[in-house]
C-alpha cells in the first residue's frame with residue numbers, strides 16, 4: 093500500500109500544496125519549523141482520522157482561515173483508495189472514495205500506516221497509557237471490531253465508575269454484577285487481541301532489534317496486573333474481588349485500561365536503564381515489527397512514516413535501519429539528508445520550506 097499524492101489546503105502552515113510520493117523511500121527535508129511534521133501528520137490523519145500529536149482537530153486549520161482540507165490518493169492491492177477530510181473548526185467531514193462516512197470506524201483499515209516520531213518515545217519512557225495507545229492504534233487499524241470493542245468498553249467503564257460513586261450502596265451492590273459481566277465480555281476480547289498482537293510482534297521486534305544494535309536482546313510482554321486468568325469468568329472474579337477497593341477509590345481498578353507492555357533489553361527494564369539511543373531504537377524496533385505484523389495479516393505492508401527518527405542514532409544503527417527500509421513505502425522527515433540515505437540513490441527527496449515544496 094502506498095500514498096501517491098497528498099493535497100493540503102489551509103492545513104497547518106500549508107496554503108495549497110500537492111505532494112507526489114513514490115512507492116519506495118520518500119524524504120522530506122527542511123529546516124526546523126518548515127512543515128515536515130505537518131505533512132506527516134496529514135498522512136496519519138488519512139489513515140486513522142486522528143492526529144498523531146493528539147492535538148485538537150481545529151488546531152490544524154491554517155491561522156486566519158475557516159476550514160482546512162486534506163486529500164490523499166493511495167494505491168492498495170485492492171485498487172485505488174481516496175480519502176478526504178474537511179476540517180470546519182467544529183467538525184471534520186471524512187469521505188472515502190467520494191462517499192461521506194458516518195462513523196470514524198469506517199475509515200480504519202482503508203489506508204494503514206505505522207507512525208514514528210520523537211513523541212513516540214513516550215511509548216518507552218512514559219506512562220502505561222502511551223503503551224496502550226500504541227496497542228490501540230495498531231489494533232484498531234488492523235481490526236475494526238477491536239476499535240468498536242474499545243469504544244464500548246470505555247462507555248461501560250464510565251458507567252461503572254459513575255455507579256461506584258452512587259451513595260445508595262444497595263443499588264450499587266444490586267447492579268454491579270450486571271456491569272461486571274458486561275464489562276468482562278468486552279474486556280476479555282480486548283485483552284486477548286492485545287496478547288495475540290504482542291505475541292506476533294515479539295519475533296520481529298527481537299530480530300530487528302538484534303540486527304540494528306548488533307546483539308541486544310529485546311523482550312516484550314503484556315502485563316495485566318489485575319488478573320492472572322484467561323477467561324471471562326476469571327475476569328468477573330477479579331472484578332468482584334476488587335469491589336470494596338473500587339468503592340473506596342470511586343473508580344475501577346480492574347480491566348484492560350490497566351494493561352501495560354513490559355520492555356526489557358538484556359534482562360533490564362529499558363524504561364529505567366535504557367540510554368536515549370537504546371530507547372529510540374527500541375521504539376523503532378516495535379514500529380518495524382508492527383509493520384511486519386500488518387503484512388502477515390493483510391499480505392500488504394502499510395506506509396511507514398518516520399518523523400525525525402534518525403537523529404540520536406549513531407551512524408552504524410542509522411545505516412542498519414535504512415537497510416531495512418525495503419519492500420514498502422517510507423516517508424522520512426529530516427533536517428539534513430544523511431550520507432547513508434544519499435548513497436541509496438533511488439529516493440524521492442522533497443524539500444520543504446515555509447509550508448511550500450521547493451524542488
Ligand SMILES: Nc1ncnc2c1ncn2[C@@H]1O[C@H](COP(=O)(O)OP(=O)(O)OP(=O)(O)O)[C@@H](O)[C@H]1O
Nearest residue numbers: 104105124125126127128129130151152153154155
Ligand atoms: N494551524 C496552523 N496554521 C499555521 N501554521 C501552523 C499551524 N499549526 C502549526 N503551524 C506552524 O507550522 C510550522 C511547522 O511545523 P512542523 O512541525 O511541520 O515543522 P518541522 O518542519 O517538522 O520542524 P522540526 O524540524 O522542528 O520538527 C510551525 O512553525 C508552526 O508554527
Ligand SMILES: [Mg+2]
Nearest residue numbers: 128129400425
Ligand atoms: Mg518535525
